[in-house]
């Protein structure tokens with residue numbers, strides 16, 4: 272992974288090179304803490320050991336019986352779905368992969384009606400094994416398979432924790448089940464049993480993926496000027512401290528659209544604590560040049576833009592044309608056009624003094640994606656260390672879960688009563 276901080280300096284909010292040099296001393300301390308946390312496989316830090324601790328053979332074996340499925344359905348939410356969606360979109364060009372990560376009845380019904388259930392593999396994933404949306408969706412999927420005369424126990428792979436409803440269900444029906452990695456929060460678990468089964472079903476080379484991640488791990492060091500992941504994490508932190516409360520992540524590749532979603536959970540759930548944190552905004556290049564760029568260039572000075580692209584990509588030629596005014600396009604290629612758009616947008620942000628960071632990988636292949644995911648995870652951990660927040664917990668999400676459970680008769684929760692006390696000012 273290549274990280275270019277040039278356009279992050281001396282913009283608005285203003286981060287100077289001198290400030291970055293001073294921050295580097297704190298990055299050295301952060302790296303020491305991270306290295307100690309990895310050494311002891313402490314909760315959260317263990318995620319950065321996955322390239323060495325995950326067992327790709329066991330994952331390949333877990334999907335070996337599902338030969339060449341027509342479709343793969345991941346039933347999970349948050350970190351239990353976004354990693355798989357990112358890997359399938361970036362690496363599984365031939366894989367028909369779907370995720371059920373919401374409980375919208377209309378969507379669930381239409382998706383299940385459209386799937387070839389007899390030839391679909393279901394990967395149900397929940398670290399806690401208790402997430403309502405995932406368990407409810409799985410019960411619905413199971414019934415749909417029953418109705419279609421499909422033996423769902425033959426089509427289902429489970430990834431979950433040591434206990435919980437999903438583990439009990441897997442044990443009761445003797446389903447093939449993988450363990451979530453110990454000490455790894457969901458949003459940091461893409462390079463594990465949580466998402467790699469889908470990558471394997473899509474034919475991805477897991478060893479290359481992990482090699483890319485390992486290469487990024489090997490670059491972690493006591494200086495942000497030697498470690499691309501820390502360079503990104505430290506610069507984002509420093510810019511947030513100076514007012515860049517929004518980080519618009521804009522990959523210039525359709526196959527990285529889910530990556531922006533995955534990044535949004537990683538950044539928001541890890542760093543949004545104690546009244547600090549940087550709000551991730553998903554964007555896509557070149558598409559959102561025509562929807563968001565106006566705001567990034569001329570709106571409030573509260574943003575950083577992260578531009579992501581591969582250095583090499585497949586191409587499509589643009590046919591010659593004799594249409595006036597189009598000769599600059601004719602005979603060229605879409606890749607050249609997209610790269611020109613990338614560089615022009617980058618320069619336009621700099622001209623508007625909007626800080627932006629360029630992130631590149633050589634290609635969107637196993638190695639490149641391994642580098643990118645691991646790099647972003649290490650960047651997030653570094654940012655969390657510098658900000659002094661609990662990077663690996665997400666206590667604020669529990670209130671709503673208790674309220675919903677209480678509303679559905681799943682127990683007595685004061686939060687459910689608070690729902691009834693909603694203030695009203697209805698305009699209709």
Ligand SMILES: O=P(O)(O)OC[C@H]1O[C@](O)(CO)[C@@H](O)[C@@H]1O
Pocket residue numbers: 348349350351396397398399400401402405457458540665668
């Ligand atoms: O894997 P689980 O336990 O079902 O949780 C799913 C997601 O829900 C959260 O716990 C937030 O509610 C995320 O941290 C997690 O990725």
